[in-house]
Amino acid sequence: MTGLVVIATPHIRYLAIIPEIVLLGGAVLLLAGGSLVERQLRARVATVATAAVSAAALGVSLWQWSDVTSHGAFTAVDHAVVVDGFSALVNVLVSCAMFLTALVADGYLRREGVEGPEMHVLAMVSASGAMIMASANDLIVVFLGLEILSIALYVLAAFNHRRAASGEAALKYFILGSFSSAVFVYGIALVYGATGTSNLAQIAGFLAKNxxxxxxxxxxxxxxxVVGFAFKVAAVPFHMWTPDVYQGAPSPVTGFMAAVAKAGAFAAFLRVFISSFGLLRTDWQPIIYALAVVTLLVGAGLAVVQRDVKRMLAYSSINHAGFVLLGLEAATARGVSASLYYLFAYTFMVIGSFAVVTVLGRRGDAAHDIASYRGLARRQPALALAFAVLLLAQAGAPFTTGLWAKLQVVLAAVDHQVPLAVVAMVSAAVAAFFYLRVAVLMYTPVPAPGAAPGVESPAENAVALGAGARGAARTPASGEADLSTPGPGPGQVDAAPQLAHARAVWTGDVRNVAALDRLNAGLLLDRDPVTLALAGASVEQPAPPAGLGLGALGEGGETLAVADEVMATPVRVPPLSAVAIGLCLAVTVVLGFWPGPLTSFAHHATLLFVP
Amino acid sequence: MSIGPAWYLGLAAVLFALGAIGVMVRRNVLVMFMCIELMLNAANLTFVTFSRVLGDVGGQSLVFFVLVVAAAEVVVGLGVVVAIFRRRAGTTADDLHEMLG
Structure with missing residues (x-):
C-alpha cells in the first residue's frame, strides 16, 4: 500500500437533517449565550429560547413532512440518513415533547433553585439524538443517535445534585445503559460481519439476494x-433500571425520558427490524412476541402494588412499551402506523402526567406518595381533574387518544396473533385498575381531624403503650377513616390489624401500611391480648387534643401532624406548567374526540424501505 | 499453523463475555466501567477483523465512532461517580440502595 488513498467525502444535504441541526445549534448557542447573561435573567431567557428553538424544530419537521408527502421520501448523506414520513412524524413528536418539557422544567428549576440553561441544553441535545435515531439509515448512525440521546440523559438524571436519589438513578441508568450500548455495538459488529454492510437498505438488499x-x-x-433495543425501550426482562431511574430522576426529566427516549428507541427498533430484517421476520417475531407478553403482564402487574406515583408511572410506561411492541410484532405497515400513533398519544399523556407529578412534588421533589393524592380534588380541583383525565387516557378511556392508540395496536395484532391481542386486553384491564385507583383516591375526601366515628380516644392508652407501640403512634394524627375498625375487644383484635392492613394497602394508604407493618411486627413479639387491644385502639387514635396528645404521642406524631398540614395546603401551579398540562390535555381529549387527523397522519408515516 | 480470522473473532467473543460477566459480578463501579470498555473494545476487534475479511474499509471506520462514543461515555460516567461519591467512602455499587431496586 503505497500511493495516497483519496476518500471521497459524501455530499451532505443539510435540509435532510435540518431538525437535528436546529436543536443542536440551539443547544450550543444557548450554552454559549447563557454564560454571558446575568443569572437572574438566565432562567427565563433560557426557557423562552428553548421553547422557541423547539417550536422552530417543530416547524421544520412539519415542513419536512409536507416535502415528503409532495416529493416523496429520499436518503441523504451517502444513504446514512433517510427522510420519510416515519422520520418526519417522529421528529414532530420529539419537537412537541421538547417544547412541553421546557415549559414544565421552568417551574421545576425555579422551585428547586437550580435555574440555568444547562437542563434545557442537555434536553435539546438528547432530543436531537432521538431524531437521529428516527432518521438513521445505517446501524452506526442508529448507535450514534442512541448515545447522543443516552449520554445527555445520564447527566439529566443526575441533574439535581442536591438529591441523593438523583445521583443514584443516574449511576444505575449509566451502568445499565452503557452495558446495553456495548451489547448493541457487538450486535452491529456481528451483523456487519454476516452481511458485509451496516447500511439498513443494503442489509435488506443483501438478505433479499442471498x-x-x-x-x-x-x-x-x-x-x-433486540437486547440493546429492549433495554432502551424498557421491555421486560430488560426493564430493571426503569423504576429506580424514573423514581430517582427529577420529575420533568422523567417525563422527558419516558417520552423521548422511548420514541427514539422505538423508531429505530421499528425501522431496523422491519426495513432491514423484514425478510427474516419469522426468526424475530417469536422473540418480540415473548417480549411483548411478559412486558404487558409484568408492567401491569407490578404497577398495581406500587406506593410511589413515579414508580407506578414507571411500571405503567413498561406496560405501554408492551403495547407498542404489538405493532412491531405484527411487522406490517398497519403495525408500524399503529405503533407510531401509540407513541404519539403516549408522549402527550406521559408528559402531562409527569407535569402534574412535578407540580405536586413540592419543593424537594419528594412528595410522590400515592397516599398524598388523597383528597386532591378538594384542594386543587383543576389539577386533580387534569391528572384524572390523563390517567384515564393512559388506561384507554373513550374520547381520549389512549383508546384509539390501544385499539389500533390491538387491531394490528389481531390480524394474525389473536392470543397476543387477548393478553393485551387483559393487561389493559389490569392497568385500568391502578390508574383508576389514583383517580378515585384524588376524589376521596380527607376526613376532618377527629371525625372518625365511634372511636373512643383514650389518650391514657397511648401513654400506657409506651415504647412498644411507638410505631402505632406514628399513624397520622388526622385519623384516617379507613382504619376505624369498630372498637375491637381483646378476643377479636387479632384479625383486625391484618384487615386494616389489607384495607390500607387497597387504598394506597402508605403511611398507614407502614405503621401497621410495625404494629404487626410488634404483635408478633408480644401476643398479650391486652397489649393487642391497646395497640388496636391506638391505631384508631384520632387527632389528640393539642398539648396533651402530642406530648403523649411523642415527636413522631408531631412531625407527621405538621407534615399533614403542609400537605393539605394547595401547591402553587407555575403558569408555564399549567400551559403545558393544558396542551397535553387538549391534544389527548380533542384528538380523542376527533381522531381523523392523527390517524391519517400516522397512516401516511410509512417507512421508505419495506421489503 | 496460521492464525486466521476465526482466532480474532474468538478472542473478541471471549473478551466480550469477560466484560459482560464482569459488569454483572463485580461490585466496584470503576471496575464495572472497565468491563464495559472491554465489551466495547471486543466489538471494535470484531469490526476490524470482519473489515479485513470482507476487504471493506467501512468496518475500520466504524471503530472510530465507537472509540469516540466510549470516551464520551467515560467522561460522563466518571463525572457522575465523582458527584455521588464525594460524600461516600468507597465506590461500591451495593452502597446505593436508597430506592427499592
Missing part, C-alpha cells in the same frame, strides 16, 4: 440488537 447457508452469525447479531 440465502445464508449458516446464518448463526446474523441471528446472534440480530438477537443482540
Amino acid at each position: 440465502v445464508l447457508a449458516a446464518d448463526g452469525l446474523l441471528l446472534a447479531g440480530m438477537s443482540l440488537l
Whole structure:
C-alpha cells in the first residue's frame, strides 16, 4: 500500500437533517449565550429560547413532512440518513415533547433553585439524538443517535445534585445503559460481519439476494440488537433500571425520558427490524412476541402494588412499551402506523402526567406518595381533574387518544396473533385498575381531624403503650377513616390489624401500611391480648387534643401532624406548567374526540424501505 | 499453523463475555466501567477483523465512532461517580440502595 488513498467525502444535504441541526445549534448557542447573561435573567431567557428553538424544530419537521408527502421520501448523506414520513412524524413528536418539557422544567428549576440553561441544553441535545435515531439509515448512525440521546440523559438524571436519589438513578441508568450500548455495538459488529454492510437498505438488499447457508452469525447479531433495543425501550426482562431511574430522576426529566427516549428507541427498533430484517421476520417475531407478553403482564402487574406515583408511572410506561411492541410484532405497515400513533398519544399523556407529578412534588421533589393524592380534588380541583383525565387516557378511556392508540395496536395484532391481542386486553384491564385507583383516591375526601366515628380516644392508652407501640403512634394524627375498625375487644383484635392492613394497602394508604407493618411486627413479639387491644385502639387514635396528645404521642406524631398540614395546603401551579398540562390535555381529549387527523397522519408515516 | 480470522473473532467473543460477566459480578463501579470498555473494545476487534475479511474499509471506520462514543461515555460516567461519591467512602455499587431496586 503505497500511493495516497483519496476518500471521497459524501455530499451532505443539510435540509435532510435540518431538525437535528436546529436543536443542536440551539443547544450550543444557548450554552454559549447563557454564560454571558446575568443569572437572574438566565432562567427565563433560557426557557423562552428553548421553547422557541423547539417550536422552530417543530416547524421544520412539519415542513419536512409536507416535502415528503409532495416529493416523496429520499436518503441523504451517502444513504446514512433517510427522510420519510416515519422520520418526519417522529421528529414532530420529539419537537412537541421538547417544547412541553421546557415549559414544565421552568417551574421545576425555579422551585428547586437550580435555574440555568444547562437542563434545557442537555434536553435539546438528547432530543436531537432521538431524531437521529428516527432518521438513521445505517446501524452506526442508529448507535450514534442512541448515545447522543443516552449520554445527555445520564447527566439529566443526575441533574439535581442536591438529591441523593438523583445521583443514584443516574449511576444505575449509566451502568445499565452503557452495558446495553456495548451489547448493541457487538450486535452491529456481528451483523456487519454476516452481511458485509451496516447500511439498513443494503442489509435488506443483501438478505433479499442471498440465502445464508449458516446464518448463526446474523441471528446472534440480530438477537443482540433486540437486547440493546429492549433495554432502551424498557421491555421486560430488560426493564430493571426503569423504576429506580424514573423514581430517582427529577420529575420533568422523567417525563422527558419516558417520552423521548422511548420514541427514539422505538423508531429505530421499528425501522431496523422491519426495513432491514423484514425478510427474516419469522426468526424475530417469536422473540418480540415473548417480549411483548411478559412486558404487558409484568408492567401491569407490578404497577398495581406500587406506593410511589413515579414508580407506578414507571411500571405503567413498561406496560405501554408492551403495547407498542404489538405493532412491531405484527411487522406490517398497519403495525408500524399503529405503533407510531401509540407513541404519539403516549408522549402527550406521559408528559402531562409527569407535569402534574412535578407540580405536586413540592419543593424537594419528594412528595410522590400515592397516599398524598388523597383528597386532591378538594384542594386543587383543576389539577386533580387534569391528572384524572390523563390517567384515564393512559388506561384507554373513550374520547381520549389512549383508546384509539390501544385499539389500533390491538387491531394490528389481531390480524394474525389473536392470543397476543387477548393478553393485551387483559393487561389493559389490569392497568385500568391502578390508574383508576389514583383517580378515585384524588376524589376521596380527607376526613376532618377527629371525625372518625365511634372511636373512643383514650389518650391514657397511648401513654400506657409506651415504647412498644411507638410505631402505632406514628399513624397520622388526622385519623384516617379507613382504619376505624369498630372498637375491637381483646378476643377479636387479632384479625383486625391484618384487615386494616389489607384495607390500607387497597387504598394506597402508605403511611398507614407502614405503621401497621410495625404494629404487626410488634404483635408478633408480644401476643398479650391486652397489649393487642391497646395497640388496636391506638391505631384508631384520632387527632389528640393539642398539648396533651402530642406530648403523649411523642415527636413522631408531631412531625407527621405538621407534615399533614403542609400537605393539605394547595401547591402553587407555575403558569408555564399549567400551559403545558393544558396542551397535553387538549391534544389527548380533542384528538380523542376527533381522531381523523392523527390517524391519517400516522397512516401516511410509512417507512421508505419495506421489503 | 496460521492464525486466521476465526482466532480474532474468538478472542473478541471471549473478551466480550469477560466484560459482560464482569459488569454483572463485580461490585466496584470503576471496575464495572472497565468491563464495559472491554465489551466495547471486543466489538471494535470484531469490526476490524470482519473489515479485513470482507476487504471493506467501512468496518475500520466504524471503530472510530465507537472509540469516540466510549470516551464520551467515560467522561460522563466518571463525572457522575465523582458527584455521588464525594460524600461516600468507597465506590461500591451495593452502597446505593436508597430506592427499592
